[in-house]
Amino acid sequence: MESVLSLADDIRSLYDPRDIDAVALSSDILLVRTDGPEGKDAGFAHIEYVRRPATIESLARPGEWLRVWGARKKIAVRSIAINRNAGIPEAEIFWHEYYHLFFSPRGIQHGEHFVHHYSTEGALHFREERRADEFAAAVLVPSLAGCETIADIMEQHNVSERLAKVAARIYGAES
Ligand SMILES: [Zn+2]
Secondary structure, eight states: OHHHHHHHHHHHHHSOTTOHHHHHHHTTEEEEEEOOOSSSEEEEEEEEEEEEEEEEEOSSSTTOEEEEEEEEEEEEEEEEEEETTSSSOHHHHHHHHHHHHHTOOSSTTTOSEEEEEEETTOOTTSHHHHHHHHHHHHHHOOOOTTOOSHHHHHHHHTOOHHHHHHHHHHHHHHO
């Protein structure tokens, strides 16, 4: 739990977590909004590693980049798609997927290909799904100050009931 909370602190010191377009831009994430089916499918994340020719800066002409023949480097291309019709705040979907793209250990950092679907029906028995929700809750709900009920959390921080409950649990567990 502590690591999710400290990751969230780091995120909040770097970004305004409500401005997901700006976060996507500075994190090199392609953010796409789609008009998908109502409810159910909230979004998905995708990461693919592509190989690009490697380049080095010219010693003779600084600022000019030379291609290194035969050498290629691996580049991660990350994207998040948000279904505008999911009935869940966009930032909530975004941060859940962000967690998977950057912090989910299972296969993602090493795999050539990763696709994740975020469903409101949620397979929350999976550990990484729980952690992705905890991360999103910690990023969007910095503390429970001024909140006495789940409804207060939903209203003050603009999160779904599901995430408000996660927030109540993670901060409750801390004390
Ligand atoms: Zn997930």
